[in-house]
Amino acid sequence: MSSTDANANSPVVLITGCSTGFGRSLALNALSRGLRVIATARRLSTLDDLRDKGAKVFTLDVNAKREALNEFATKEAIAAFGQVDILINNAGYLLAGAIEEDTEEEIRAQFDTNFFAVINLTCSLLPHFRQRRTGAIVNISSQGAYLAIPGCGIYSATKAALDCITEVWSKELAPFNIRAVSLGLGAFRTAVATSSNTIKPQRGEIEGYDSAHDFLRIFQERAGQELGDPDKAAKKIFDLLLSPSPPPPPPPPLPLRFAIEYTRILKERLKDIEEWKEFPVGVNAEGPVFEGSGGKF
Known part of the structure; x- marks a missing residue:
């Protein structure tokens, strides 16, 4: 079933980065369910087949200024289906x-795309979500946010920041009935390892950073052999987003974060906390304790 066959009342999903990989799998799964799909990419020609299947397609540079993203949100995205x-x-x-190998410019560019662009595009749609008092924000994160992998430290840092901002959104936007979830994906069979979606530092390698250099070598050698199937993951994601809720609305809450490795990593961190729990004792200021926050802050 394509978007043109979808029920006029079916949900509208806007997906960025649909030219390859997860974005394409998500768009195709949404179309197969009869959802109305808005697919975006930097090059419109990469979306021809999605357009043929019924998606509305748009060129979108997620790094555009917020003013340009506001215009895209109102004049193209929302206008495509009215919501x-x-x-x-x-x-x-x-x-x-x-x-150390990543230049200042490369680090800023990584945060611009993986973090600040998400904030800007999301904020361009939040007035629409708030006005309608409904909406869902899905941020594609990575297990690297918790694994802190040598060789992609800056990437991992952007995803850790994304996880945090998603959790904040889930709290700030709850009164508007807007849900938010961060999906910490692992290794999936996409083209990321062998395409322009993986960038090496321009200044080259510094001798001795063996674990960092091994990461990229192994990452690229295993391309196409990863355990994860993006099409199966896309199905799971929409199963989660579209899970039925008992009447009346709102829809069921979304988990804050999803990732396979979290349990093991959190157990390790809890072990460290337990071993060092006495170390910070004795650093509080003398005097009365302010309890006005009710433990929220």
Whole structure:
């Protein structure tokens, strides 16, 4: 079933970065469910087949200024079907290399695309979501946010920041019935490892950073052999987003974060906390304790 066959009342999903990989899998799964799909990419020609299947397609540079994104949101995205119900922030890339090898310009560019662009595009749609008092924000994150992998430290940092901002959104936007979830994806069979979506530092390698250099070598050698299937993951994601809720609305809450490795990593961190729990004792100021926040802050 294509978007042209979809029910006029079916949810509208806006997905960034649909030219390849997860974005394309998400768009195709949404179309197969009869959802109304807005697919975006930097090059419109990469979206021809999605247009043929019924998607509305647009050129979008997620790094555009917020004013330009505001115009895109109102004049193109919302105008396409009269509404947007789900925003999936998928566009991004991976900056490889040891942190010392990455230049200041490369680091800023990585944060611009993977973090600040998500904030700007999401904020351009939030007035629409708030006015309608409904909406869902899905941020495609990475297990690197918790694994802190040598060789893609800056990328991992952008995803950790994205996880945090998503959790904040889930709290700030709850009164408007707007949901937010961060999806910490692992290794999937996409073209990210062998395409322009993985960038090496321009200044080259610094001798001795063996673990960082091994990451990129292994990452590229295993391309196409990863365990994850993006099409199966896309189905799971929409199963989550579209899960039925008992009447009356609102829809069921979304988990704050999803990732396979979180349990193991959190257990390790809890072990460290337990071992060092006495170390910070004795650093509070003397005097009365302010309890006006009710433990919220």
